[in-house]
Amino acid sequence: MGIGGIGMSAFARLLRSRGHHVSGCDAAETDLTRTLEHEGITVTVGHGAAHVADIDVLVASEAVPKDHPELVAAREAGVRVRPRMELLGELLAAGPSVGVIGTHGKTTTTSMIAVALEGAGLDPSAFVGGIVPEFGSNARVGHGPFVAEVDESDRAFAELGCETAVFTNAEDDHVGGNQATYWETVEEQHAGFARFVAHSRRVLLCADWPGLEALCSGAAQQLRYGLSEGADYRAVDLRPDPEGTTFKVLYQDAPLGQARVGLPGTHNVQNALAALAVAHLYGADFERAASALAAFGGPGRRWQRMGTFKGALIIDDYAHNATKVRAAVEAAQQTGRRVRVVFQPHRYLRTQQSWPRLADALMGADEVLVLDIAAASEDPIEGIHATLITERMTAQGHTAVHYRPERADVLRHLRGTAQPDDIIVTMGAGDVWKLARELSEGAQ
Template sequence: MTESLPASESVPTGAPDAAVHSPSGHSGLHYHLLGVGGIGMSAFARLLRARGHTVSGCDASSTDLTAQLKAEGIPVAPGHDAAHVTERPFGRVDVLVASEAVPKDHPELRAAREAGIEVRPRMALLDDLLRAGPSVGVIGTHGKTTTTSMVAVAMQGAGLDPSAFVGGIVPEFGSNARVGQGPFVAEVDESDRAFADLQCETVVFTNAEDDHVGGDQPTYWRTVEEQHAGFRRFVGAARQVLSCADWPGLDELSDGAAVHLRYGQAEHADYRAVDLRPDEEGTTFTVTFREAVLGEARVALPGTHNVLNGLAALAVTHLYGGDFTRAAAALADFRGPGRRWERVGEYAGALIVDDYAHNATKVASAVQAARQTGRRVRVVFQPHRFLRTQQSWPRLADALMDADEVFVLDIAAASEDPIPGIHATLISDRMRAQGHGHVTYHADREEVVAALRDSAQPGDLIVTMGAGDVWKIARTLAGRA
């Protein structure tokens, strides 16, 4: 059993003197973050500030996140302007942080280069954080945010006092970041090709699929083979990998790891979830390590995929010497990060949930989780990106077939140009052709809200699903708009 460490404050309230090692030996620098209102950049802003650096940022739009950062004392300028890095309103900055998706001719990037200011890619900053001490990097095409959150929450419960970088708001931290004295736990996004060259101590490898593949955008890989080579390179640089035994192909992608452990329901897994007991609210199960029983666990989120995510969190905590019972208790209380099976509220007795699921595997898992509740499953689905829809609309349609009713919205472009012939009705038409009698396409969202208000009943489960702004419908229904 690991002795409990004093609980560290979550960002933003953690004091600078609680900071872990400074990246690349930097201390007290002024970091300016482009697109600071994004979920990843805002987490970086909080971590850097908690470690004693001066932090500012800018964003093209004002959001809840930018408002929160301002309330925490991190100044955010509206829009983008070359003066942000050298003059007003922040004065000259030391380091400009930008994602690879930012165009090279961006005015602030140009101004920084001309002024001799260091331009630091966001993945290089994450690499600094991962290399600074014991670290856990969570990779895969599905489940990263939930798994990273669960690892951090389980470690915190077990007394390991982790730091964390998460692509979602973790209710237990009140933030998408946490600063502690223990291991650094980070969600590593494979859509940024630079992830492959990062280095961490332990890799949690959830799955690998053809997501973010086939486009020429900065967030896409040209081929699935190139993406998988990136996974292999990242895993091979780690001290150990914990991969999902239930997902085919991960053994081959992990064969370069010095130490390879597996988790899952499969019999050959080192860490296994056995004797699953699902109910409306979640699943209780037994955890074994090489056939020795570690104890009972529970995830308060439905779906087998969440059992696997929770198992990964308990396995990592066990690997780092954390107390299993305390970790399991923390996991049982965890209700999920924002937009991952988030209970938004109720309307007329119907439960309203919002979920980020947007590719076919995630959608199928979310629908399976919804069916586990025993309620009538009514899904409002917003396809995400024209290229993704072009690549996978038949699979998306098939993934939605088990829902009792489906409302299909227009595609969320996410800055992509429309593709001729690619429309949300491809999904609804295929579902009808396969015999689904309760699927409709709606260009007008108010129609969907009105229809749900007119027909909602106790025992319904209304799930807004997608990576765009479909969550607004859930909030409107729940009276939280």
């Protein structure tokens, strides 16, 4: 169910590669469902009890209500219903595995690990929450270690484990509310991270993120990566430029070699360092892994280069909470261009919880255009509106922030004012990316 989702489609591809007959359904036809059908996976548009006829297993996420007609029909027919996290746990337990956890950076870090291992000849399998250009997919089938993005929005992740847990950070995303994909408290969520780590053979944690070591006290083995002194894997001599950052990698103070990440921002140095650390742990040749990583341009919707318009560089980024937004703005500043952001707040509850932080994170941009909140199936919350962000920024002295609910107005504005030294970043977890595509397709 929901085969058009970025995670479910990856499951479908991995299961089909193992010889299973896989089909699925989703509410609407998309580019991704059409790609799956081209690959030989039958996709039905819409949901209905008839879909469970003549199947052995129905895979569904915890977000699907237990009284959904398809789930009810499956149980009545004796069809085994498997939660998606149970399936991921089975894949992680099948052999050498790397599970990437944390609030930010999972998709990029998972992609980088898989690309580094593949470049070094270790032939990984991969399960990623985004399209990896090198693979042309969100899944890769190989005979080496299995690398997986493990999403904390499904609370069942806490009962899984793997051989190597890569722990990027821990903040307060997916917390509050009564949704199946949200935790009641941040403490409960962080305890979930700690359980996953305790179930794993070892943890590679970011030494630069406060509080992670305390959450990893149950790990059988701890290794640390980051820019901080004392990290087992450390990035030093950082040399940022408009296109990315070159740096040296040390392992327990001994040099492993030079590396480069072709994505701007210190956070991407940390992500790349995690990937090179995993490659080293699994015996990869450092130079081959580093070379593959240097050529990596990022997964879909994570600092994705969409094209240019009148010389302006157009980027799309999935950043949707304050830490990610701040990192994306800083990455844009590293390019040396005028930073222009189109921001789409995501979910009413998330906006209610964090609009002051979102406003503060956007202050570094030269211009900010704010769209309406992307509801993502949530009901509106009284008093919660995108203008909370723009009004706070204006009150703090920003002179070029505007609430722009009409997308056609945003496009007209950008097309009429784009300059060769601009970087235009569409930012958010909703469908703001469509503006970047429309702007780049109208390039002149």
